Amino acid sequence: MGLLQLESGVKIDDVAFFGEKQCYKYYVKEPITDVHIKLAQFSGIVSYTFNHDTIPTSFENSTFKQADFGNSELIVTVNDRIQKGYTHMEGLYYLCVFAHMTSTYSLVVYETDMDQKHHSLEDGWD
Secondary structure (H helix, E strand, C coil), rough: CCCEEEEEECEEEEEEECCCEEEEEEECCCCCEEEEEEEEEEEEEEEEEEEEEECCCCCCCEEEECCCCCCCCEEEEEHHHHCCCCCCCCCCEEEEEEECEEEEEEEEEEEECCCCCCCCCCCCCC
């Protein structure tokens, strides 16, 4: 069975068990968009990563990472990807959730035009 492919703006609910790495595929469609990843934790503790072309072997070996426990948002801008040496901004990326204990969560990924102002609610989904 392959990895679940995430669609822009579509929220998914999932569970990850202690010590597990739960990965998803996401295709960045436009080279000039910023990628927003929002994660809401319902139970447990997780951190997550976002990588171009390859599934990370560990959290430490990941390009972009979010280790703030609880509800969080990771924004990966075009400039962030340029600074990491990416030559193709669009294409296949892997979002991996690392469970530090058995955890339930929701996540959603979406793209905005480069440097577009955005607002988010601290206690829920916008």
